[in-house]
Amino acid sequence: MQSKDAAARLGITQRMLRHYEAEGLMQVARGTNGYRSYSPSDLRRAARIRDFIATGFSTREIHAMRACLSDDGSGPCSGGIEKLTEKLAHIDRLQAELDAKRTAVLQRLYTLRQGLDATAAE
Known part of the structure; x- marks a missing residue:
């Protein structure tokens, strides 16, 4: 082919x-x-x-x-199982880092929205 x-x-x-x-x-x-x-x-x-x-x-x-x-x-x-296991651990670490960043962004959004709501209420 x-x-x-x-x-x-x-x-x-x-x-x-x-x-x-x-x-x-x-x-x-x-x-x-x-x-x-x-x-x-x-x-x-x-x-x-x-x-x-x-x-x-x-x-x-x-x-x-x-x-x-x-x-x-x-x-x-x-070595296939070992390499796949290592890759899975790496992906899990990346996912945990992304989850932490997502949580930080959500907290920042909440804080900003609270500030805007307080300003609008005045």
Whole structure:
């Protein structure tokens, strides 16, 4: 399958597919014409990369979990559970920070509204 069709099937751009390859996350065969040719296995690998990126992983982090991208083996990949657990902890920290900021903004709004209400009452 050529890159245009592969990208369409995966819901990403051809540029993203080339980026995955440039980052060393994929090695795609080329036809005699020099065009990339994506196998079903390549599509599954690219889908896994796409899904990791969608959940917040950088290509550098995904590179460290290369074993999680292949079709080899049926058990958990090397380091996958640890990396996913770390990412979840990171997301939880970010969410807690955002919740604290949201609370601070709500408190500030309340204070400002109270001040405006007091001014309007005078």
